[in-house]
Amino acid sequence: MPFCPQCNAEYKLEVSMCSDCHVVLVPQPIQTEVTEYGDWDTLESVPNELAGNILQGVLEEDGIPARLRCHEAPNYGGVKGNIWQSEWGDLLVPANLLPQARACLKTYFDSLQDR
Numbered sequence: 001m002p003f004c005p006q007c008n009a010e011y012k013l014e015v016s017m018c019s020d021c022h023v024v025l026v027p028q029p030i031q032t033e034v035t036e037y038g039d040w041d042t043l044e045s046v047p048n049e050l051a052g053n054i055l056q057g058v059l060e061e062d063g064i065p066a067r068l069r070c071h072e073a074p075n076y077g078g079v080k081g082n083i084w085q086s087e088w089g090d091l092l093v094p095a096n097l098l099p100q101a102r103a104c105l106k107t108y109f110d111s112l113q114d115r
């Protein structure tokens with residue numbers, strides 16, 4: 001199927017030009033430069049934002065991208081619906097980097113205990 005090299009829209013075989021961009025279609029979609037990490041998976045629950053930021057920094061120093069996902073809904077006034085869920089949020093890493101990220105955090109926690 002032909003694709004537009006500018007907007008990546010897919011066209012039928014008989015179409016040779018993108019109706020939106022007015023450019024000639026190419027046989028294959030253009031690979032985007034953006035690195036796609038796929039699914040993000042929960043690595044660790046974090047008790048507060050500070051701990052989350054520290055662990056995120058530890059991972060990123062090791063070249064592992066990390067994200068923080070806060071459990072608290074912004075319009076919830078900071079009151080959690082479930083009192084047993086005391087964690088502030090989750091530390092997320094790309095699912096395919098999960099074993100690496102676990103090893104990285106283990107090394108970090110071990111180094112804390114050595115001191």
Ligand SMILES: [Zn+2]
Nearest residue numbers: 004007018021
């Ligand atoms: Zn187009």
